[in-house]
Structures are given as C-alpha cells and as structure tokens.
Amino acid sequence: MAVPRMITFTVATVLIVAMFVPPLEPIREEFSNFFNIIAAFAFVLGAASLLGVHWRRIRRRVRGWGYSIVCMASFLITLIVGLLKLGSPGGIGGSAIAEGSPFAWIFDYVFTPIDATLFSLLAFYVASAAFRAFRVRNAEATIMLVTAFLLLLGRTFLGNLVTAWLPPEMEPFELPNLVQWIMYVPMTAGSRAIMIGVALGTIATSLKIILGIDRPYLGGGK
Amino acid sequence: MVSLAELARERLAGRRLIYLCILLSVTVPMIWKISFKEHASPMVKNVFDQVESLPPGARVLLVFDFDPGTEPEIKPMSDAFTRHLCLKGAKLYCLTLWPTGPVEIDKVIRNVLTPEFPDYYYGADYINLGFVSGDEAIIAVALTSFQKAFPTDAHNISTSDTKRLPIMKWVENIRSFNLIIECSGGYPGLPEWIRYAAVPGGVPIVGGSVAVGTPELFPYVPDQCVGLLAGLKGAAEYEQLLLERYPLLERPECRVALDRMGPQTVAHLAIILFIIIGNGIYLSQKRRGRVGT
Amino acid sequence: MAAVAESGASSLAPPQEVRVYDHPNDNGGAIIVTWQKSPDDTAEHGLVTGYTILRTSRSGGQFEVVGRVGAGTIQFVDTTAEAGIFFYYKVEAEAGEQTRASPPVGPVSSTFQWINWNRWNRLLLGLLLGGAVVAFIHIGQRGYKFRIRKLPGIEAMEKAIDQAAESGQPIFFIPGSEDLSDLQTIAGLSVLEQVSRRTARREVDLRAPQFHSLVMAASDDTLYHAYHEAGRSSAYNRDDVFYVSDEQFGYVAGVGGLMCREQPAACFYFGSFRAEGLALAEVGQTIGALQVAGTAERAQIPFLVTACDHVLIGEEMYAAAAYLSDDPAEVGALKGQDFGKLLAVGAIGVGCLLATLAHLVDSEVFVMLRDGLLSIFETGTGR
C-alpha cells in the first residue's frame, strides 16, 4: 500500500471512530481547522499558477498578452497592499479591510462593482434560458414549463388577480395557494429524493476514497 | 435552407433582443417609479408579529450573513429589521460569519442606526461583533459560551469587558437571546443557525433569505423557524407592514424593497411573455414541419 | 461574579424541583441542570424574564453565574464543569431587577464515557449501507459483471470527446466551486480522471480552470497520471490546469472570457455549483458548445437543466465516474447505492403504514412499532 493511501485510510478511520468515542471527538474539530490552514497554504500554489500562466503568455507574446500584464499588475498591487496593510488606518495590527485603507478602496470600487455586475448578468441569462428551454417539447419539458410559469406569475401582483374570480369554495386553486402547494408538496418529494440519493452517493464516494479504489490523484493509479 | 452560420447569427440577434428587453423592463419602471402595493403573506406577517411582540430591552442577535453580491436582495431586509428593532427598543447584537460580511454591518450602523436613532449608544444598546470564521462550528461554540465564540467585538474590545461593553452583561450564550434574526445570503446561513443555535437553544428564529435559497428552507417553517422573508418580495411585504404600523417611516429609504418590486414585476412579466412567444414560434415551426430548438 | 441577591421581593416564586446530573455519552465537562418553571413564569402571568444558573464547587461557597436562559426554559447544559470536580447548583428566576433563587442542589460531577451510545443508529445504518457498498465492490472486483441502465448524459460526453477530436477544438472541464472539503468536488475529480484518459488517447486538448488551489493540485495530479498512463506524458501541459480565482465571479469572468476566445467543443461541469453555474453554462450555450453538467446542488439544477444539453442530477453525478470507467468495482459500488435506495423505500413504506395504523387504530402496538422504526432514523437535529 502506497504511503498516501495509508494516510487517507488512517485519517478517515480515526475521524469515523471519533464519531462514536467521546474522548476522541475534539479531533474532528481540530482536523477541520487543519484543513483551513492547509487550504490557506495552497494559495501559494494558486498564486504561482496565476503568475506562471500569465508570465508565460507575456514572454511568448501570445495574442492578448497585454491583458496578462493588467492581470498580473492588479494581482500584485492588491496582494502587496493587502498583505502589508499599506495605508491602513489601524496599522499592521488593525483589520485587514479597515475602512479608509487602500485595500478596502479596491474592494469597494473595483472588486464589488465588477463582481456585482457579473452577478447581475444572471438576470439576462435567466431570461434567455427561459425563452430557449421552456418549450412544449415533451411531457417532462411541459411540466417544467408550466410549473415555472405558474411560479413566475405567482410572484407578481397579477398572481392575486388572475384567480380572484374563483368562488370561495375553490380557494385552494387560487394561484397563491397553488404556488404554496407546489412548494410544500411535490417539491418536498423531489427534494427529499435528491437528498437521499446524494447521501448514498457521498457514502459510496467516501468509502471508495477510504479504500483507495481507483484514485490516481493519490499517485500511482490502480 | 439556412446555413449554420446564419442560424447562429439569427440566434445571437434573438438573444440580444431578449437582453435589451430585460434591460428596458428594469430601467424604465425605475425611472418612472412604477411600484405596486404589496399584500403581506401569512409567513411574512408571522415574522413581523414575532418582532413586534418583543418586550422593550429584548436582546436580539442580528446576523448579517450576506455580502455585496447578495446585497440588493438582503439589505432591504436587514435595514427594515434594524429599524423595527430600534423602534421596539431592543438591544442589537450584530455579527457575521461571512468574511465579506463586515462591510454590511458597517453600512447599517452608518446609514440606519446612527442617523435615525441617535439615542442608540455603541456598547450599551448595540454592538458590532464583526466577522468570526468557523461557520457552524462557531455557532455550536456560541451555544455554550458566547464570549468564547466571539472573544472581541469589531474594534478588538474584549466581549468579557462589561465595563466598556455593558450590553454584554446579559449574554452568556445563545439561550440569552429573545430572538435570532438571520439575514441569509447562502452558506453559512439560516439552516446552520436553525440547526446549531435556534433548535438546541430553544430560541425563536426568524430570517430573510435570497430567493434562490428559499425552497430549501420551507421545510423548517413554522416548526423550527417562525417565518422567513423570501427574497425581495418578502422584504417588500415586510416594509409594507412596517409602514402600516409606523406611518412615521414614510420616507424613501424605508421603502427600498417596495420600490425595487416595480422593475421586478415588469421583468417577470417580460420573461412570461418570452416563454409565451418562444412556444408560439416553436409550435408554428412544428406545424410547418421545421422543428426548431 | 454575581452575588446572590435575594432582594426582598417575596412576590416572585423561585423555580421548583431543580435537578442536576452528568451529561451522558460525552467527553465529560458537561452537567445538565433541569427545573420546573416558576409559577410566575406562564403565558398569562409572565412576570419572569429569565433564569440564571449559578454554581459553586464548595458547599456553602460563593456562587458564580454559569449561564442565563430566557423565560419558559426548563433546562440548561453547563459545558464548563471540569470533569471530576463536584459542583453545587442553584437556579434563580429573574423579573426585571428582582431575583429569587432555588435552594442549592448537588453535589454532582461530570465524567466521560468511552462510547457514545446515542449514536447507535448512525453506526447501524453506516454499517448497513457501507457494508452493502463494500460487499458489492468486492463482488465486482472478483470479476462479476453487473448490469446497469444507460445514462444519456454519459453517452453525450463520449460523443463530445469524439467531436472535439475531429474538429481539433479543446474541451473545458469545470470542477465546481467548492474546495476539497466537499465530496461533490472529489466526485468531479473522478469524472475528470476518466475524461482526461479519453482526451489523452484521442489527443484532445483538455483545459481545467480552477476555483481553489487545493483542487488545482489534485486536478493537476489527476491529469498528470492520466496522461502518463495513456503513454502520452509529453502531451501533459502544466498550463492546462490553472488557477483563476477563489471569488465566484472573478472565476466566471476569467473562464467565460476564455470560453469566448478558445471556443471549446464541449464543456463539462461536475461538482458543486452556485450562481456561477448558470453564468458559465449560458456563455457555453452562446458559443454553441455541447454541455454536460452534474451537480448535487438542488438550487442550481433547474438552471443547469435549462442551459445544458444533459444534466446528471444528484446521485447520478456521483455515479458518472463509475459509468465512464466501466470498472467492475466502481459499478459494484452503484449496486450498493441501489441497496440503500431499496432500504430507504422499504423504511418509508413500512414507516408510513405503521404511522397510518397508529393514527387510525387506537392501539399501543402500532405506536410502539412506529416509534421504534423512527428511532433508527432519529438524528436529534430535527429536519
């Protein structure tokens, strides 16, 4: 058995045993902490990859290498300003994103606007996806289309008006109630099935990791 | 016979037309200030009543688990909650488990608390505990010892220092609070606070969530979670209730979500229209024997 | 330190019947304090605002506050009680400035237990489900060929790789936006392994932009070994697996832009997705790539369904690597999962039947049977 597989097996087994043995239980928390620390170390790899890819593009004068300079510059400026807490009102002991620091300025006026704008592009994407995908092609597509349609309508003021003419005894069929029913009944069934399936998938995946079946990223293939 | 390139171009043009319609359906109602009166749903009413029934001096944990990315949906809720709590004279304990969340607390303090409630004093009536990393594990710690989970406030003052932070005098753990209000933009969010704080601590919890996360939260209501505001519509309904109860609040900054519902509604109608048109085209093509995609 | 102030308010009744005992099934250090509500703590007679729990380690010693709870509560777990030390407790009802304490009770000490019996049901189910998976894997390893149904998404992936080989366009693989702490990511990496073996054989460029540095390291190893095994080590290019950004939309910006420029023949999305899933899939749609996605994120599946050609839903995503590899051991694991589903269906069926009978028939037997079955699935955290 190769060393990495032994490590995986041991670590996982200890953590599983710790589930049932109270004196070992603190290990579970400590190991999650360890994970975060190692993930923070991994940032060095990320930085090396980012700089490496763009540096090679600049050196080889790949088409659009000018943008790579932009990327490297914005990366390095942000990194240096942030790591050294340059211009931070609290000094080196203060908060990393203290108000009034250049790092916070970059966050507020460069990071946030581009980030939020890209996020808001989803409004357009949702619309075009709805236009394209919601067609009465077959039974499944039609069911999805009709439900989405009802929900969309139910979220506007029209939702109350469309079915307002129904007599009081038909109350459950008023759109707001119908929408609520869809969310509580069929959706519950669907979500639960997905969750149960996911649980089974994760159990199998965990076991395959622990047993070391077909995991080339631990070195050596099978 | 249309060539493939032509078809792609046609599709691209259609896509741009959709984009333009959406942009207009959002911008035009905003400039013309089209807005609709909201009708509060029972769930939002439950949330409102829960806050409304707080006694003066109630201790409320106000969690800001969102960031600038989800701000358009959640910030109107956190603002409305803050106003409502201050009007009820509650003590506010603000914190976030999101690394990008502290700016949101700062914004509420700067734009709502300080200007609108000048008699709210830091350390006595409200406290900003800032960001603490650790997600649900930290909630579990707070369940037994609040000071251990949140050793300092955002200004690095120890939370055990009750001389400088008298508001901490009455807090030992999660159970010390009368209510938890969670403004949830994703993970960690409402499910974590319900599972690790509200249920084991026996503290009522209400919350607001982005629309995308709401369907997963419905199963918690009303047993484990008193009620929740679902997306901007929930926020707008809450604002409507707040305005009806406190007419003094009739100011533009107190109806942000209500104003934003105008463009929302128009955009929804536009998408509904797209779906109808799309199917119209599809069916007519099908009849002519040319099945589109 | 709070002195016990019994400020003469005789009107306030103290909490009744205070009891203390060691918290069972734990690592020590926790003592449970229970009491009956003060008669002044009722919905209509709500004088009491809360209870304070006090403790001392000496009989007759100075009490100190260990916790406060709101009105209506009847239990407190003191998690600061060092194991092995004896403590005395008392509970104080408070109403504004007034307080009234119960007589002290004790002594009590906390101890640790070796086994947490509360979790017997997790052990049972873990052994059942895990055992089934391991057993079927073993059967598979012994060479038994299991039959499984087809997944259209998998066939589409294979076709897409062929197409890319013909047209010379690259393939993009997006391993989701969660770190290695999420099993979806790991399942995604297993799919990457299978995909990269195929692309290595068919000499297709595979590009895997990364969200997290750790995932990048694992993806890089996956690709390296896959190329190595296919005998095309020289074709491995370290720039094919590259880090973009840990920020959701930083990632979307980088990858979306690349898609527009490199015009991939296909995009595969396997892992955990949030809003970036739709953003990327729509860009992929625009450039006309064939797209297959797999995720267990329920909130994102609807959007991926509208924007991708095929979506592997939840469990199907975890099964994708087994389908692609056709490795008997992996396929065996799927059979183990099927056993789990049958178990779930059986439990729900029998449980609902018992619950219905318990609801309709006035008989203790059904109630007992139902509760017995429920206790197997009891997690203590509610829904």
Added chain:
Amino acid sequence: MTRRLIVAIIALTLLLMLLIRASSGAMVNPFMDYESLGKWVAAVLTLCTLSFLYSDNPFYRFCEHVLVGVTAAYWMVLGFWRTIVPKLLANVVPEIPAYFFNMDTPVTVSLIHRLIYCVPLGLGLLLLVRLHPRGRSISAWTLAFILGTTAGLRLFGHLEADFMAQIQNSITPLVSVAEGGFNLGRTFNAFLITGGLVCCLFYFYFSRDSDGALGRVSKFGLWILMLTFGAGFGFTVMGRIALLVGRVEFLLQDWLGFI
C-alpha cells in the same frame, strides 16, 4: 457595417448625454476625494462589464483581467490575515502575532498545543514542495490527508442530514383523520409526497431497465423532479433580477444622480 454604425451612434449619444449630465453638476466630481473617484471607477467598470452581453470586447477583457487579479489576491490576503495568522501562527508561535502584529493573542500556549499545530504547518509546507517538478509525489501526502479528512468528516454528516433526517421526516400517516372527519386534502398530499418520493428514488435506481412497470414508476419520478426544478426556477428568477435592479440603481442613482 450598418450594425456597427448603429452601435457607434448609440454609444456617442450616451457619451454626449453623460457629458451634459456631468457638466450640469448633477454628478459627483471624480477628483473631489477618493470616494467620488471610486464611484466613477466603479461606474466605468460596471458599464465595461455589461458590454459583455453584446459581445466579448476589449473593455470587457480589461475588466475581466482586473477582476481575476484583484479577487485572487483578495482571497489570498484574507487567507493570510484570517487563517495563517490567527489559526496557525497564534497556535504555533503566538509571539509573532502578539509582538509584530500587535494582536491580542495569548502567548502562554503549551508546548503540546504548539506541536499539534506543527502538523498542519508541516503538511502545508509539504504541499508547496510540488512547486518543484519532482515534488509531486511528496505533496500527494498532503492531498491524501485532505481527502481522508473530507471522507471521514462528511460520511456521517450526509448520512445524518440527508439520509436519516429525510427518511424520518417522510414517515407520516398517509390517511388523515382530524377533528372527527376524514381530511381529503391532507390525505391526498401525504400520498403524493410519499408516492412521489418513492417514484423519484426509483428514477435514480441504477439497476432498472427503462421499460416495464419500473420504467413507468421512474417516469413519474422524473415528472415530479421536473416539477421541482420548474418551481425552483420560477421562484429564483426574482433574486436574479433583484441583482440587476441593484446595479442599475447604482448607475442611475449614485452615479448619474437621477431619481
């Protein structure tokens, strides 16, 4: 060609409007202070990013590369100040954060505690060995540790929350008789939830063939799933539009000074 002309005309008109707007004093002067400058920067970046909807263009590419650089660095900075310093250094050598970064960390940490936290330090350093081409196999040890941790921690997490809890919630009476009467609505709902759930589970059943009785059951399961997705889609659209409203609000209100 005509399309380019139209685009150019629209762009010029917008630019002209912007100039008039700015000169009329309705907008903030970008050179007044950092905040005003920030607003202009933010607005220009917002517009450049929005241009991606039309097509991939140099303005968007500029924003894209700025954002990638800034966000990557941002998370690294936070990783250092929020994980490495308080979680690693404060546990291994608390003297560094206490004396060099003026942090409020206790320096009285036991040797055992320090040694325990040398484990992640060592694993972290081991991971970095892979920067050297020959370090790949050594750094796999760290990955092995990570995978083991994930498998060990998540196995029971999902079992509890997704398997046990969901089955527990699904065990309910199918027939509802309350307050002296048979409740048709509730009974129907209970049957639909339970039946739908079972059918959906059979949809995921890998051993089945797609025809026969099991095929029909799983088909119904697929319908329920499609209904779930449709509902999820319809419900979420609102959130996505809210984000666009937020952005447009920023442009119209904070920057252009309309409204």
